[in-house]
Amino acid sequence: MNINLTLIVQMLVFALLIFGTMKWIWPHILSAMEERARKIAQGLAAAEQGEQELAAARGKAETIVREARERANQIIDHAQHRANDLVEQARSTAGTEGGRLIAAAQQQIQLDATRARETLRREVAGIAVAAAARLLGREIDAKKHAELLDKLAAEV
Amino acid sequence: MAAEKAGGATEYILHHQTFLSNKPPHGIVDFTVINYDTVFFSVLLAAVFFGLFWLVARKATTGVPGLLQNIIEWIVEKVDEQVRDTFHGTSRLIAPLALTIFCWVFLFNFMDLVPVDLLPLVGRGAGFEHLKVVPSTDLNATFALSLTVFILIIFYSLKMKGLVGFVSELTLQPFKAKNVLVQAVLVPVNFILESVTFLARPVSLALRLYGNLYAGEMIFLLIAVLTLSVGLHSLTTFGGVVGTVFKIIGEFGLGLVWTVFHILIITIQAFIFAVLTVVYLSMAHEHH
Numbered sequence A: 001m002n003i004n005l006t007l008i009v010q011m012l013v014f015a016l017l018i019f020g021t022m023k024w025i026w027p028h029i030l031s032a033m034e035e036r037a038r039k040i041a042q043g044l045a046a047a048e049q050g051e052q053e054l055a056a057a058r059g060k061a062e063t064i065v066r067e068a069r070e071r072a073n074q075i076i077d078h079a080q081h082r083a084n085d086l087v088e089q090a091r092s093t094a095g096t097e098g099g100r101l102i103a104a105a106q107q108q109i110q111l112d113a114t115r116a117r118e119t120l121r122r123e124v125a126g127i128a129v130a131a132a133a134r135l136l137g138r139e140i141d142a143k144k145h146a147e148l149l150d151k152l153a154a155e156v
Numbered sequence B: 001m002a003a004e005k006a007g008g009a010t011e012y013i014l015h016h017q018t019f020l021s022n023k024p025p026h027g028i029v030d031f032t033v034i035n036y037d038t039v040f041f042s043v044l045l046a047a048v049f050f051g052l053f054w055l056v057a058r059k060a061t062t063g064v065p066g067l068l069q070n071i072i073e074w075i076v077e078k079v080d081e082q083v084r085d086t087f088h089g090t091s092r093l094i095a096p097l098a099l100t101i102f103c104w105v106f107l108f109n110f111m112d113l114v115p116v117d118l119l120p121l122v123g124r125g126a127g128f129e130h131l132k133v134v135p136s137t138d139l140n141a142t143f144a145l146s147l148t149v150f151i152l153i154i155f156y157s158l159k160m161k162g163l164v165g166f167v168s169e170l171t172l173q174p175f176k177a178k179n180v181l182v183q184a185v186l187v188p189v190n191f192i193l194e195s196v197t198f199l200a201r202p203v204s205l206a207l208r209l210y211g212n213l214y215a216g217e218m219i220f221l222l223i224a225v226l227t228l229s230v231g232l233h234s235l236t237t238f239g240g241v242v243g244t245v246f247k248i249i250g251e252f253g254l255g256l257v258w259t260v261f262h263i264l265i266i267t268i269q270a271f272i273f274a275v276l277t278v279v280y281l282s283m284a285h286e287h288h
Helices: A005-136 A146-155 B008-016 B036-058 B067-086 B094-113 B118-125 B139-171 B180-234 B240-285
Strands: none
Touching: A005 A146, A005 B036, A005 B067, A005 B094, A005 B139, B008 B180, B036 B067, B036 B094, B036 B139, B067 B094, B067 B240, B094 B139, B094 B180, B094 B240, B139 B180, B139 B240, B180 B240
16 A cells, blocks of 8 residues: 555546536536526416416406396396386276276266166156056047146156 | 465455556555556546536436436535535535535445455456456545645635635634733644644545545455355365355355445445535635
């Protein structure tokens, strides 16, 4: 075991190797690693941002749906009110119309009854005259007794 | 290499401890000698490291990474984390340096998990008498790492603190005095203490790695000596075929256990080297 020229040669080789590693290996590998770390960090940040955006969009969508639902309910309520109103209105119109019709019909009935009574009275007067003529055995001069007959007919 | 004769265990281990060099070394320091095997394997492993990482770095995608890119990025990320935890300044050097040290040392150490006799056997086939395949069992390799780190420590200390700051850090602590005369006496004491601490860093870095891997390799060698090599030798003397089979199973079992345990050691040693380097360099950057 002795110290010899190998020492010097080894030192030269070592120095060269250090230089080579420093110049051609270390920076390249480290920069690649750092670049990758940066990329991953970016990717993670982007993913997080995307997640946040998704949550925000989800919230917004929920709000919109809720608002739409409320609006729909409002519209339905409104429509129901309107329908009720219409029905009420129709009912009242129908009631008035019916009353009017009933009144007209009653008037007509009264008119008819009066007319019928008049006819009946005349017929009764005729019958009464005929009966009286038969009882008296002679013709009653209708012209003479017209006043009396009319008075009678009015009493019937 | 099974021992060919009785007492071959020593020879077997010594054979494995010998480098493939241009000539046998004389003395502790001999700069005319070079270990071809250490240089070859460390350059090969550097190429493996650089090739793999460069392949990924060249077409690193910022999208979904493939398997290889994933593994490489995992290592890079762990190193980056570790450096960020320890070092709070800005430096374009420290993190790549830590990555280089961790991967290269890990690959050095990983060679220890290749069966001890496999590559030397191949080497012998190719005509090389000796072959040491684990660069971190060569003091030259571990000291080359730690001395380079040491130079960087000095460079950054001077750059960040200036010469005055660096020298005062070595001389004005840990003992401080308000009296100028007392302080003048304390300066040499401080200097001795601090320079020991300072110089101990590269030495401990290099010796810790070397010692762990040397010991690890030695245990693989001992397992081989105690079982297979002796077993093959004793095939003709005693124990017979049954004894040999037992020894082969023993070699396999012990080797497996130690390999599994060793995976932990080699990773931890590579990690310790890289982390301590970062710690030392961040200390060089800090002001007191």
